[in-house]
Amino acid sequence: xxxxxxxxxxxxxxxxxxxxxxxxxxxxxxxxxxxxxxxxxxxxxxxxxxxxxxxxxxxxxxxxxxxxxxxxxxxxxxxxxxxxxxxxxxxxxxxxxxxxxxxxxxxxxxxxxxxxxxxxxxxxxxxxxxxxxxxxxxxxxxxxxxxxxxxxxxxxxxxxxxxxxxxxxxxxxxxxxxxxxxxxxxxxxxxxxxxxxxxxxxxxxxxxxxxxxxxxxxxxxxxxxxxxxxxxxxxxxxxxxxxxxxxxxxxxxxxxxxxxxxxxxxxxxxxxxxxxxxxxxxxxxxxxxxxxxxxxxxxxxxxxxxxxxxxxxxxxxxxxxxxxxxxxxxxxxxxxxxxxxxxxxxxxxxxxxxxxxxxxxxxxxxxxxxxxxxxxxxxxxxxxxxxxxxxxxxxxxxxxxxxxxxxxxxxxxxxxxxxxxxxxxxxxxx
Amino acid sequence: xxxxxxxxxxxxxxxxxxxxxxxxxxxxxxxxxxxxxxxxxxxxxxxxxxxxxxxxxxxxxxxxxxxxxxxxxxxxxxxxxxxxxxxxxxxxxxxxxxxxxxxxxxxxxxxxxxxxxxxxxxxxxxxxxxxxxxxxxxxxxxxxxxxxxxxxxxxxxxx
Numbered sequence: 001x002x003x004x005x006x007x008x009x010x011x012x013x014x015x016x017x018x019x020x021x022x023x024x025x026x027x028x029x030x031x032x033x034x035x036x037x038x039x040x041x042x043x044x045x046x047x048x049x050x051x052x053x054x055x056x057x058x059x060x061x062x063x064x065x066x067x068x069x070x071x072x073x074x075x076x077x078x079x080x081x082x083x084x085x086x087x088x089x090x091x092x093x094x095x096x097x098x099x100x101x102x103x104x105x106x107x108x109x110x111x112x113x114x115x116x117x118x119x120x121x122x123x124x125x126x127x128x129x130x131x132x133x134x135x136x137x138x139x140x141x142x143x144x145x146x147x148x149x150x151x152x153x154x155x156x157x158x159x160x161x162x163x164x165x166x167x168x169x170x171x172x173x174x175x176x177x178x179x180x181x182x183x184x185x186x187x188x189x190x191x192x193x194x195x196x197x198x199x200x201x202x203x204x205x206x207x208x209x210x211x212x213x214x215x216x217x218x219x220x221x222x223x224x225x226x227x228x229x230x231x232x233x234x235x236x237x238x239x240x241x242x243x244x245x246x247x248x249x250x251x252x253x254x255x256x257x258x259x260x261x262x263x264x265x266x267x268x269x270x271x272x273x274x275x276x277x278x279x280x281x282x283x284x285x286x287x288x289x290x291x292x293x294x295x296x297x298x299x300x301x302x303x304x305x306x307x308x309x310x311x312x313x314x315x316x317x318x319x320x321x322x323x324x325x326x327x328x329x330x331x332x333x334x335x336x337x338x339x340x341x342x343x344x345x346x347x348x349x350x351x352x353x354x355x356x357x358x359x360x361x362x363x364x365x366x367x368x369x370x371x372x373x374x375x376x377x378x379x380x381x382x383x384x385x386x387x388x389x390x391x392x393x394x395x396x397x398x399x400x401x402x403x404x405x406x407x408x409x410x411x412x413x414x415x416x417x418x419x420x421x422x423x424x425x426x427x428x429x430x
Numbered sequence: 431x432x433x434x435x436x437x438x439x440x441x442x443x444x445x446x447x448x449x450x451x452x453x454x455x456x457x458x459x460x461x462x463x464x465x466x467x468x469x470x471x472x473x474x475x476x477x478x479x480x481x482x483x484x485x486x487x488x489x490x491x492x493x494x495x496x497x498x499x500x501x502x503x504x505x506x507x508x509x510x511x512x513x514x515x516x517x518x519x520x521x522x523x524x525x526x527x528x529x530x531x532x533x534x535x536x537x538x539x540x541x542x543x544x545x546x547x548x549x550x551x552x553x554x555x556x557x558x559x560x561x562x563x564x565x566x567x568x569x570x571x572x573x574x575x576x577x578x579x580x581x582x583x584x585x586x587x588x589x
Binding site: 013014015017038039040041042043045046048058061062063064065067104108112122123124125126142143145146149158159160161255408419 | 441443444445446447448449450451453454456457458460464469473474475476477478494495498524525527528531535538539542546548568569
């Protein structure tokens with residue numbers, strides 16, 4: 001297209017809102033600005049002076065959908081700061097809480113946000129009940145989401161801002177019977193998840209990103225909660241050092257800070273995890289997804305969707321293994337010994353690596369906090385991906401609406417969370 | 431469409447936790463609600479948006495800029511009922527934490543407030559428009575929300 005001024009406001013079917021400005025002149029991309037325009041809520045300032053034990057439930061309020069990942073990461077940073085070690089039971093319950101989040105969150109993204117693109121619909125609510133595949137996917141969406149939601153409720157007391165998790169353990173433990181019932185629910189969704197994986201394998205889009213770096217926290221079982229930070233350039237970095245590798249980039253038109261990894265654009269999230277650690281998936285998952293896993297490592301940004309679908313299965317299988325073997329026993333609550341220290345917590349949230357660094361005074365009050373969220377790390381890559389798509393396809397761009405639709409689908413492929421990074425993104429053509 | 435409750439769901443400054451709770455309620459209630467609700471505007475579910483002549487506007491989040499105030503006033507003018515949903519909308523917190531900042535922290539954030547045209551203080555929804563009902567909680571209380579929407583179904587003659 002020769003000249004184009006595109007104004008797409010309020011990208012739909014993402015977490016929060018986003019904006020992008022695009023200007024094409026004489027067949028050349030003159031300007032593109034992808035910005036996160038969510039009004040800041042200043043959590044890094046607000047946590048200063050707060051008691052360290054109160055921090056996790058406060059910073060969970062940064063984001064509704066990722067709240068349990070914030071809880072888990074903040075709790076880990078607090079425990080590292082105060083040298084608190086937790087029981088194997090607590091470790092397993094936290095894994096279950098996070099797996100529940102992965103199932104619920106990836107399912108929300110894939111079924112509710114992305115699937116309509118694959119069927120040429122605006123919304124999953126528009127799916128045709130008389131069409132067998134659309135009918136099946138619509139109903140599967142709610143069944144799979146509900147199973148993840150239930151796992152979060154059973155272990156954490158609620159799937160959003162789980163009230164039971166605290167530094168040192170849990171205030172309330174799940175009943176074995178409830179865990180077993182949740183396990184039965186998880187087993188039932190396995191075939192539905194396999195259908196979802198197959199669908200994304202067959203129908204997803206294609207946008208190859210060369211020279212993009214991938215980074216992820218990886219351990220032997222891809223628990224998402226421990227390990228070292230691996231990157232596709234071969235680095236293996238301890239959690240404490242990860243922050244040193246991240247270069248803060250001020251994006252003047254965005255409310256949220258961007259990040260580069262040692263000066264390079266990088267991606268975190270499901271695609272990064274499977275590119276770096278597909279061999280660490282649960283053995284049952286690997287057995288049933290062998291043909292799909294051959295795709296990874298992949299440079300296709302849209303394969304983030306397929307990777308998420310496979311991760312749902314991994315979360316289901318890993319949860320079932322824990323549930324089938326766990327015997328809940330009572331534990332006494334850990335008493336926190338406050339001291340001057342620094343604590344780092346890193347976890348894999350559904351959308352990617354989440355990093356907390358807390359400086360605490362002798363009375364246990366927060367002096368300073370640094371929180372780096374996945375979408376902040378992916379922000380620069382999203383803009384570059386849109387830029388690359390437009391440049392590579394300039395001759396084929398015929399109209400605004402199809403370009404708008406493609407750009408939205410690229411943004412959605414990253415599964416950004418503006419509530420975390422900030423919140424408001426509008427698309428405006430100059 | 432005439433026999434459906436015309437609703438809009440709008441998010442301002444918050445964590446969108448109540449939006450997530452709403453999407454989880456759909457797991458149990460979608461089959462019932464699809465015959466009862468006309469989703470006129472809900473960005474998390476659909477791109478199409480027609481936020482006029484609403485029976486009920488659900489507002490999540492606190493108000494932190496003049497442009498948000500203006501949008502909220504427009505929504506109010508287009509809705510018979512307006513419901514503040516979740517803690518940030520109902521009482522302003524925790525999004526209004528910056529209202530309590532002391533001089534040093536205020537100085538630290540001031541440039542951002544000026545650059546991106548924030549209002550000096552964050553406001554709850556009722557500070558700007560008339561609120562007909564509230565659903566408390568962070569995230570919103572599911573039972574309270576269900577009770578309210580069932581009341582609206584009756585009030586608007588939907589069921």
